[in-house]
Amino acid sequence: MTADTDWNAFVPGEVFSIQEQADGPLAGLTMSVKDLFDIAGHATGAGNPDWRASHAVPLQHAELFQSLLNAGARFVGKTITEELAYSLVGENVHYGTPVNPHNPDCIPGGSSSGAAAAAAAGLCDFSIGTDTAGSVRLPASFCGLWGFRPTHGVLSTQGVVPLAPSFDTPGWMSKSWDHFLRVGSVLLPPDQQGREFGHLKLALPEDIWGLVHPGFGKALKPFTDRIARLFNGEVKDPLSQGRLIDWQDPFRLVQGHEAWSMHGPWIRSQKPQLGPGIKERFEWASTINDEQAQVARADMLKNVAVVNAYLEGAVICLPTVSYLAPQKGHASSAEDRTNALTLLSLASMAGLPQITMPLAVLDGKALGLSLMSRxxxxRQLLSLPQQFPGLQYQP
Structure with a gap:
């Protein structure tokens, strides 16, 4: 393993070891966890020194973390997160930006930036992060990792700092398919959906694929063609009637309203130092009133119903993010950010499971391909890549 000084993945002073079981299904594997998870005897920082200083040191582990220890995994450190997990860039003004091991000159993506860097650099076998609006999926895609956002609510958030509880979920990343699968086998409950995917269509909705950068379709077509063989045909019917780009607006409002409900009182009382982007985002969130949030939630649920109906007959296949990782210091365009959130918010608002797969490289940068199901x-979604004929997983 390389040293963290090469990658800036871990919170300063938070590289230490815990192992409670010598055997179990995850025995022999090392893990890191995002600095939103409580670890007994260690302050939870949530990416912000003022948060760390103003909250009591937890007396017990977060429930999910404890379950991984019980399965035999060995913990090796807490990873940097963007402040209160409210960004997708991956930068942290207090602790610095974790390095993207796949493309060191590019951002790692966030908010689980340190988790992605640690897994991609080989500092651990798998990383636990959180995903509210793409904070596992986007950094996994940018850093060339397997990443999984589970159905909302199937994994415990007890002992995890929230952002927007209607969408928050733990998730995990790994460079190794085998390690990735082993973690899911431990964490995921039995499926409640019994229908086999082979009876469904593989959907590549034209309105989704129309939002991604040129070149994605050609780079990913060899993989989508092979994946399609596992399904009962392929469809490209759009999800929306020409207004998919508008779907992220009500999601953002609901997310922002919940984020301010969670953290507004603390921000007002403590007046913490928040970094650029995070500060302005919370200021905007503070202006969303209850009536606006109620209307936005109603609009969002209408879109959720459309997605759920579409998935009755299909599994959706899409690029994980609409653009490639930008270079450090070169912010993505407003159009790219809007398009990316449109794609990422689909699983978030509907509470769907989504797997991102490190199958392709374009212009030397990692390009994740995702599958999203009901x-x-x-478990069915997680096991699907085992059946792909002839796919070569990128290291």
């Missing part, structure tokens, strides 16, 4: 089909 709620409570997590």
């Amino acid at each position: 709620r409570f089909s997590d």
Whole structure:
């Protein structure tokens, strides 16, 4: 393993070891966890020194973390997160930006930036992060990792700092397919959806694929063609009637309203130092009133119903993110950010499981391909890549 000084993945002073079981299904594997998870005897920082200083040191482990220890995994450190997990870039003004091991000159993506860097650099076998609006999926895609966002609610958030509880879920990343699968086998409950995917269509909705950068379709077509052989045909019917780009607006409002409900009182009382982007995002969130949030939630649920109906007959295949990782210091365009959130918010608002797969490289950068399926089909979705004919997984 290389030293963390090469990658800036871990919170300063938070590289230490815990192992409670010598055997179990995860025995021999090392893990890191995002600095939103409580670890007994260690302050939870949530990416912000003022948060760390103003909250009591937890007396017990977060429930999910404890379950991984019980399965035999060995913990090796807490990873940097963007402040209160409210960004997708991966930068942290207090602790610095974790290095993207796949493309060191590019951002790692966030908010689980340190988790992605640690897994991609080989500092651990798998990383636990959280995903509210793409914070596992986007950094996994940018750093060339397997990443999984489970059905909302199937994994415990007890002992995890929230952002927007309607969408928050733990998730995990790994460079190794085998390690990735082993973690899911431990964490995921039995599926509640019994129908086999082979009876469904593989959907590549034209309105989704129309939002991604040129070149993605050609780079990913060899993989989508092979994946399609496992399904009962392929469809490209759009999800929306020409307004998919608008779907992220009500999601953002609901997310922002919940984020301010969670952290507004602390921000007002403590007046913490928040970094650029995070500060302005919370300021905007503070302006969303209850009536606006209620209307936005109603609009969002209408879109959720459309997605759920679409998934009755299909599994959706899409690029994980609409653009490639930008270079450090070169912010992505507003159009790219909007398109990316449109793609990422689909699983978030509907509470769906989504797997991102490190199958392709374009212009030297990692390009993740995702599959998204109905709620409570997590294990089925996780095992699907085992069946792909002839796919070569990128290291």
